[in-house]
Amino acid sequence: MSISFNNNFIGHVIPRTGFTSIGMGGLDEHGAVLLCSLTYPQPCASLRVTNNIVAGAIFVGFATGGSDCGDNAQMNFRNNVAHSIAGGGNGAGATVWPDPSKPAHKECF
Numbered sequence: 001m002s003i004s005f006n007n008n009f010i011g012h013v014i015p016r017t018g019f020t021s022i023g024m025g026g027l028d029e030h031g032a033v034l035l036c037s038l039t040y041p042q043p044c045a046s047l048r049v050t051n052n053i054v055a056g057a058i059f060v061g062f063a064t065g066g067s068d069c070g071d072n073a074q075m076n077f078r079n080n081v082a083h084s085i086a087g088g089g090n091g092a093g094a095t096v097w098p099d100p101s102k103p104a105h106k107e108c109f
Contacts, residue, residue, distance in 0.1 A: 002046040013057040030059035037063050043101040048075055054082040061085050062094040066109030
């Protein structure tokens, strides 16, 4: 299955309640576009997220797995913008983690 998320505007993201009681508090409760964060460390394949804007999230604009180091042609996550991420001084435009299915990501992603 292939999923594309393209040309979207996501704004004024407010906390979702109820996640803490099922062990999913923190990032998932306060983030905007969270890509495969609930299934990590399983690989996240066939996902394209391009040309999106996030404004007004609490903790993070985008959370996603990384691409291969030096792969400037990748199109899995490209041309996305996050701004006005508050987080009480700890907000981030993006949080990126290594793909656990790729050993090279232990060194660079």
